[in-house]
Each structure stands twice: as C-alpha cells, then as structure tokens.
Amino acid sequence: MIPFKKHVLKNGLTLIVHEDRSTPIIAVNITYKTGSRNENPEQTGLAHLFEHLMFGGSRHVKDFDTPIQNAGGENNAFTNNDITSFHCMMPAENIDTALWLESDRMADLHLTQKKLDNQKSVVIEEFKETCLNEPYGDVWHLLSALVYKRHPYRWPVIGLVPDHISSVTLEDAQAFYKTYYQPANAVMTIAGPIGFQEALEKCQYWFEDIPSIPLPAVELPQEEPQSEKRHLVIEGNVPSDAIYMAFPMSDRLSPEYYTTDLLSDVLSNGRSSRLYQRLQKEKELFNSIDAYITGYADPGIFIIEGRLNSGVTHEQAEAAIWEELQQLHHSLISDEELQKLKNKTESTITFQECNVMTKAINLSLFESLGDADLINREVAMYQSIQAEDLQAYARELFVPEKASVLYYRRSPDATAEEEEE
Secondary structure, three states: OOOOEEEEOOOOOEEEEEEOOOOOEEEEEEEEOOOHHHOEOOEOOHHHHHHHHOOOOEOOEOOOHHHHHHOOOEEEEEEOOOOEEEEEEEEHHHHHHHHHHHHHHHHOEOOOHHHHHHHHHHHHHHHHHHHHOOOOOOHHHHHHHHHOOOOHHHOOOOOOOHHHHHOOOHHHHHHHHHHHOOHHHEEEEEEEOOOHHHHHHHHHHHHOOOOOOOOOOOOOOOOOOOOOOEEEEEEEOOOOOEEEEEEEOOOOOOOHHHHHHHHHHHHHOOOOOHHHHHHHHHOOOEEEEEEEEOOOOOOOEEEEEEEEOOOOOHHHHHHHHHHHHHHHHHOOOOHHHHHHHHHHHHHHHHHHOOOHHHHHHHHHHHHHHOOHHHHHOHHHHHHOOOHHHHHHHHHHHOOHHHOEEEEEEEOHHHHHHHHHO
16 A cells, blocks of 8 residues: 555646655656647657756756756656656655756756757657667557557657658747646656655645646547457568557446457467466467557557568468467466466565655556556556456457558568678
C-alpha cells in the first residue's frame, strides 16, 4: 500500500504527496497531460521537441541541470503518446530548489529562436539515428500507421518525418507552451520524508500564483472496429527477416488491460514462456521473439515481434505464431503456470515500490489517467484473473480479422554486401 494525500491548488494544479520517512531522498515529479496525441497531424513531434526545450532555461535560471546538480540531485524526463513527465530527486533538505526550478519554467520558460533551432537540430539528429539509420528503426512508424487509421496514435512520439520538426516556428512553440504547460494541465507528486501540510504550503508558495487558461477540448477521432486482416511487406538493410503482429486491445484503465498483460507474459515472460520454448528453442524458427503491450490512455495494441532464423520464411513464422495463439483459445492455462506469472508480476510491482522516484512517477501517471489510487489496486486486479478469463479474452483478441501483420524482409542488397565481405 502506498498512502498518499491529494489537493488541487486554486490554479488547478493537482498535488499528490506520499510521505516516506525511510529515505533521506525527496522525489519530485511533474507530469503534463500532453503527448503526441495532442499534436497537429501536419506538425508531429512537437511534444517530444518541447520536452527538450524545457531544459533550456527560464526567467531566473539559465539552465535547469546545473542548480539540480549543485543541490546534489539528478533529473530526467520522458514523453509518450499521452503525457510528458519531468522528475528529479535530491536530498530532502533541498526540496525548495526543485520546486523553485519547476515553478520558474512552468511560469516563464525562456524560449528564443536560437534555443529552438538548437533543439530542433538535436531532435532531428535523434530521428535520423534511431529511425532512419538503425535497423528496424522505422518499425514503429510502419506498425502505428497499419493499426491506426484515425487516432493520433498513428504516428510515433518522435514524429512522422524530420520535416515536421524542422518546420516548427517560435510562434508554434510558444503557443504549445501556453496551451499545455500550465498548472491546470499538470499533476505534481512529491514523495519522500515530508508531511502533507509542509509539502502543500511549499507548493502553494511556489506554484499557486501561476495563472491557468482554459484547456482546449479534447475530442480525438476514435478507430472503427477492425474487421479484416491488414498486411504490409517491406524491405530494408537489416540483419535478418522479422515479423510483427499487432492486435487492438483495451485502454490502460480497462480491467481487460490486466488480462492482456498476463497473456503477454504467458507468451513471452522468461525462458519458460511458450513462444521462447516452442518457437525459439524447440522449433528453432526464431533467434528472438517477444510479446508486449502498450499502456495507452486510449485503446492500445498487443504486439508480437520476432527475428527469423536463416531459411525460415515469413509464412512459416506467422503460421507457427498463430498455432500458439490458437492453443490459448482451446486449452486452459494451468493453475500452476498462472500463479507463477501472477507472483512474478506482484514481485515486480513490489520491487518498484521500493524506489521513491518510481512511486512519484507512477502516482503522477495514474492521476493523469484519472485514478491515482489504481497504484494500490493493481496487484489485486492481477491476482483476481482466472484461467477462464485468459482463455475468453484470447479468443476475442487473437483472431485473423483483427490482426495487422508486418513482414520486414532483408533486402537483397544487404545479403549481397554481406557475401562480398
């Protein structure tokens, strides 16, 4: 159990405080409820770009990192489809440094053309390195567009193309900041050796005078139910052929999320999992294979990906995967196998809760989704799942007409280059 108290400041900022006297470290997380889903389809990648811009200095601070380091702390951030999260940790006596820095960049970020140009160059280079010049780097672009036809999840967080990032103007950045980086769109969690009243008073001092403006209405286009299989074949300079299979699944707050997560564990959690044992070890069809899910605020996807061994065709690989999925349709998972997976999950969650920063991040995350107390109910939700639940949901989830399948073929040029070497 992670006890916490919540309070909404006059300007709309949501504060969550988790008191933990077992550590001398304080963790501060601010999560803004904006991600790539809030972008214009003609200008993607802006949320991720803005994560970079938030470290460029504000009215009273030339750069964010130096004061954090001087206070004995460390910090980082991440952007995903739904949120942008900033977190730092430091000795508890220096908490005011963290709050001062976060309030200053929330109130008055120092945006200039030079800083924007510098960060656009950084992000475009990151795009090239991770998406254009890395083997399989464009998979998420391809798979997202194959699964999603209307929803903003159809483009990845880094953006659709580098031109979208290079086209961002200073006015675009300022408008994005004014709209989304404001108290009413933020959740702040403080975790560590501090009481609720003290934390509240500090946050009122540092944040309550920052004004908020009305947030734009969010009416995202939702996907039509998929009724036929989608298939895409591409070639690239990659080490081996690969296959990716995606299936539409529930959103993060749905009870079915936990069932889907356990199904992914049945298939690929560890060396005793089915895909590893049967398709990689016994049949030697793959040199690696994995199954995992997304945790999107809106309906996400269940993904199976595998790298094929030499001589194995995509058709053989896909047929073998379908055979394993059909097994989930027709035979119940044993109580022993299911309890083992539940215990692994509970152990993972319990271990994460030992880290004060992880607790701060997760409390902010769950609150941004609408329910911070979910952090205390997840273990029970996993433990309540029965073998019959997994079988029923597998029958609903793993059907051909709901599949989006990507064959990634190794190009003849790549094979020829290797033979010449």
